[in-house]
Amino acid sequence: MKKIIVLAVLCLIGLKSNAQSTEVFFAKADTFFGKHVKNGRVAYSTIKKDAKELHEILDLATNITVNKANAKEYQAFWINAYNLTVIKSIVENYPIKSPLDKAGFFDKTKHSVGGKKITLNDIENKLLRGNFPNEPRFHFVLVCAGLGCPPIINKAYTPNTLEKQLETQTIKALNNPNFIQVNKSKVKISQIFEWYKGDFTKEGSLVDYINKYKKEKLPMKSKVSYYTYDWTLNDLK
Numbered sequence: 001m002k003k004i005i006v007l008a009v010l011c012l013i014g015l016k017s018n019a020q021s022t023e024v025f026f027a028k029a030d031t032f033f034g035k036h037v038k039n040g041r042v043a044y045s046t047i048k049k050d051a052k053e054l055h056e057i058l059d060l061a062t063n064i065t066v067n068k069a070n071a072k073e074y075q076a077f078w079i080n081a082y083n084l085t086v087i088k089s090i091v092e093n094y095p096i097k098s099p100l101d102k103a104g105f106f107d108k109t110k111h112s113v114g115g116k117k118i119t120l121n122d123i124e125n126k127l128l129r130g131n132f133p134n135e136p137r138f139h140f141v142l143v144c145a146g147l148g149c150p151p152i153i154n155k156a157y158t159p160n161t162l163e164k165q166l167e168t169q170t171i172k173a174l175n176n177p178n179f180i181q182v183n184k185s186k187v188k189i190s191q192i193f194e195w196y197k198g199d200f201t202k203e204g205s206l207v208d209y210i211n212k213y214k215k216e217k218l219p220m221k222s223k224v225s226y227y228t229y230d231w232t233l234n235d236l237k
Contacts, residue, residue: 021064022073028057029080030156040151041236042087048094058084062112068131072159075128079141079157081113082123086145089120090233098231099145106144129199136199136209137166139192140173148190148230150179174213187222191229 032053036043047054061081066074089105090096099105106120113123128138143152150173157165173179181188193206200209206224211217 021060022066022077025057025060025064026076026156026158028060029084032057033154033156037152037154038236041234042152043236044090044094047087048091051091054084054088058088061114063115065115072162075132076157076159076162077114078123078127082120083143083152085111085113085120086143090145096233098233100231134202137170139196139199140169141166145234146229146231147234152234171213174210175215180210180214181227182218185219185222187218187224188227189224191226194226
């Protein structure tokens, strides 16, 4: 009986400690993004000169564990972890013109995050899209360091604000004339919609999905094509 009580107490202590670490992670990430992100771009050269703060945040994230049953905390943690890890990987290779200039940037290089050794693609496709297949808004908050991606924001995603942030970033992207390019009945859209088409068409067409968020609706018979993705680095100079 005593052993059971001791184990229960230790478990509660562990849960409390992990919750505190998660709160610290979100707070530190929020401060970091606020300092180094402006107008959807990242001050990589500044971070390169002093990467201590970034390393501290990702060191903290190394041993944090989150449970997908607590969906908002889980999603917020991994979205921030993805964006921070992208920044870290760019800084390690800076100066660089594009993340694609580093072989295996997304699919080969492994990172220690959340108690796992994983690639950036693992975070996106296994931990987020794989566990939450009905949440296409991830595509508007995961930032790949290319200008073709929806812009990174200067705040952390947190469990309490995540729903509003997902909605806000999706609305911004789909009402951005550079992201959704309209010329009468011809519409050019990001290759994100081509690569992940299934994420957006579970309940209708791509036009249906876009029109859920677009203020000026696309004609239902719009001819949709895809413009070439811009992998130029989202560098703040």
